[in-house]
Amino acid sequence: MKLFNSLGRRLQELEPLEPGHIRLYTCGPTVYDRVHIGNLRTFMFEDVLRRTLQFHGYRVTQAMNLTDVEDKIIAAALKAKVDIETFTAPHVGSFFEDLATLRIERVEHYPRATEHVAEMVAMIERLQATGHAYRADDSVFFRIAADQDYGKLSGIDLDQVRRGQRVQSDEYGKEDARDFVLWKGAKEGEPRWPSPWGPGRPGWHIECSAMSQKYLGKTFDIHCGGVDNLFPHHENEIAQSESANCCPQARYWLHSEHLTVDGEKMSKSLGNCYTLGDLLDRGLSARSIRYLLLSVHYRQQLDFTFDKLAEADRALKRVDDMRFRLAHGVEKDNDPARLEQAAGDFETAFAAALADDLNTAAALGALFTFVHEVNGLIDHGLPAGGRTRVEACLGRADEVLAVLDAAAWAESTEAGGGLSDAEIDALVAARSEARASRDFAAADRIREQLSEAGVVVEDARDGSRWKRS
RNA sequence: GGCGACGUGGCCAAGUGGUAAGGCGAGGGUCUGCAAAACCCUUAUUCGCCGGUUCGAAUCCGGCCGUCGCCUCCA
Numbered sequence: 001m002k003l004f005n006s007l008g009r010r011l012q013e014l015e016p017l018e019p020g021h022i023r024l025y026t027c028g029p030t031v032y033d034r035v036h037i038g039n040l041r042t043f044m045f046e047d048v049l050r051r052t053l054q055f056h057g058y059r060v061t062q063a064m065n066l067t068d069v070e071d072k073i074i075a076a077a078l079k080a081k082v083d084i085e086t087f088t089a090p091h092v093g094s095f096f097e098d099l100a101t102l103r104i105e106r107v108e109h110y111p112r113a114t115e116h117v118a119e120m121v122a123m124i125e126r127l128q129a130t131g132h133a134y135r136a137d138d139s140v141f142f143r144i145a146a147d148q149d150y151g152k153l154s155g156i157d158l159d160q161v162r163r164g165q166r167v168q169s170d171e172y173g174k175e176d177a178r179d180f181v182l183w184k185g186a187k188e189g190e191p192r193w194p195s196p197w198g199p200g201r202p203g204w205h206i207e208c209s210a211m212s213q214k215y216l217g218k219t220f221d222i223h224c225g226g227v228d229n230l231f232p233h234h235e236n237e238i239a240q241s242e243s244a245n246c247c248p249q250a251r252y253w254l255h256s257e258h259l260t261v262d263g264e265k266m267s268k269s270l271g272n273c274y275t276l277g278d279l280l281d282r283g284l285s286a287r288s289i290r291y292l293l294l295s296v297h298y299r300q301q302l303d304f305t306f307d308k309l310a311e312a313d314r315a316l317k318r319v320d321d322m323r324f325r326l327a328h329g330v331e332k333d334n335d336p337a338r339l340e341q342a343a344g345d346f347e348t349a350f351a352a353a354l355a356d357d358l359n360t361a362a363a364l365g366a367l368f369t370f371v372h373e374v375n376g377l378i379d380h381g382l383p384a385g386g387r388t389r390v391e392a393c394l395g396r397a398d399e400v401l402a403v404l405d406a407a408a409w410a411e412s413t414e415a416g417g418g419l420s421d422a423e424i425d426a427l428v429a430a431r432s433e434a435r436a437s438r439d440f441a442a443a444d445r446i447r448e449q450l451s452e453a454g455v456v457v458e459d460a461r462d463g464s465r466w467k468r469s
Numbered sequence: 470g471g472c473g474a475c476g477u478g479g480c481c482a483a484g485u486g487g488u489a490a491g492g493c494g495a496g497g498g499u500c501u502g503c504a505a506a507a508c509c510c511u512u513a514u515u516c517g518c519c520g521g522u523u524c525g526a527a528u529c530c531g532g533c534c535g536u537c538g539c540c541u542c543c544a
Binding site for chain 2 (some may be wrong): 009017027029030035036038039040041042043045046067070071072086154155156158177178180203204205225226227228229230231232233235236255256257258259260262263265266267275295296297299300301303305307308310311312314315319321322323324349353361362364365366367369372375376378379380415430435438440443444454457458459460461
């Protein structure tokens with residue numbers, strides 16, 4: 001399996017530290033608001049990675065942090081006059097709901113920053129002992145000048161960096177403007193934890209260094225996040241972890257590209273910052289959102305539009321229709337060779353596409369080639385056992401895609417239509433009788449009635465069949 | 470100013486040296502009472518533009534044009 005390693009910027013064969021086992025760290029949400037669709041794209045990419053690793057037989061141990069102490073959280077909690085635990089709880093809840101809605105698998109560990117302050121303090125103390133950190137007033141900073149490797153991930157040369165206007169009060173007391181904060185002394189009214197430097201709270205980057213080490217070890221296999229985290233967050237994580245531990249933090253660094261909306265970056269001022277809830281409220285289905293997010297390679301920017309969601313729906317319908325035809329398909333005493341060929345080709349191409357840096361677009365291409373083959377076979381008669389064979393292929397593919405099983409997604413979007421299966425069966429039977437007596441006007445009236453109830457009738461050679469649309 | 474990515478048919482999107490996957494859409498046909506679904510055919514002699522390397526390039530190199538991202542707490 002090959003993955004594009006941001007560290008070195010090249011495609012590399014995945015070689016686990018421990019055979020058959022992948023330890024994976026994925027940067028999680030800052031729980032100060034409901035996550036938006038761009039955040040979810042990254043979590044989706046990480047889900048595809050996780051599922052693909054499992055698909056290829058690896059055991060996966062994954063940790064995703066929940067950043068539950070941070071400037072925005074503190075400010076918002078202060079404003080709402082509640083403690084940060086109370087403030088973040090609903091956002092943690094909605095985060096897990098959104099993951100479930102998109103069929104993103106639960107991972108093994110969701111460590112929270114506020115529950116790992118001791119580990120962070122210990123790491124900062126090590127950094128201080130090795131000369132990589134220094135105290136200034138109530139805070140502690142990382143000394144970039146002491147880290148020869150600094151910049152190896154992002155390729156950034158801080159001497160060349162244009163000085164921005166973003167100078168924060170925290171930066172007073174720094175030896176060097178490039179240094180970043182490890183520990184912030186508490187100001188009036190802020191949440192605080194005890195430390196050798198007095199009461200305060202951790203800087204942002206240190207939580208991932210400390211928690212990844214706790215749950216995955218000093219060196220683990222893969223670290224993921226959105227591209228925007230490449231610098232400074234991941235660069236700083238590497239600086240902290242590797243200066244403290246004298247060994248690589250992660251062997252492979254994977255970054256997903258951004259999602260834009262109507263060609264522009266999402267931002268609150270443009271009003272294009274959608275949450276999953278916003279989209280569902282507009283009547284869009286979670287299933288088509290998952291499909292759309294799968295349909296573009298993770299290292300490509302994905303432009304999110306409602307048109308594309310509608311296309312995604314139609315693409316899924318093609319799969320659903322094939323399965324519908326399959327369920328009603330007749331198995332004959334036909335030569336199984338053609339189906340075996342198609343199934344084998346699909347299995348090979350699908351697995352190869354995913355093994356090639358998670359090429360989900362190519363994997364879906366293989367799927368549709370297979371759909372086309374199976375449709376042809378259904379027209380000509382499936383061989384014995386054909387239905388089971390096809391379903392097995394689709395089921396296997398869906399271990400990664402988690403989007404093919406229409407029934408599994410149905411409950412959340414069930415329109416109903418008001419008719420029971422028995423009622424529909426009766427209407428379809430009545431229509432068949434009308435057709436048999438060539439009373440097509442009556443037959444069409446019934447079809448129209450069913451259509452209004454969201455039921456589509458199809459007339460096949462061996463009788464009429466129906467499905468809810 | 471620094472670093473990086475991208476530009477493939479009407480739209481979306483794979484393909485990174487061997488002669489353009491797939492989805493959506495469109496047109497024609499078969500099947501059907503009519504549909505629906507499916508199948509068949511058609512829809513890029515061509516991959517932003519210009520040079521170069523090569524037997525051969527969408528794929529490598531150089532230049533240009535255009536779009537986008539990051540440059541200290543934004544996935």
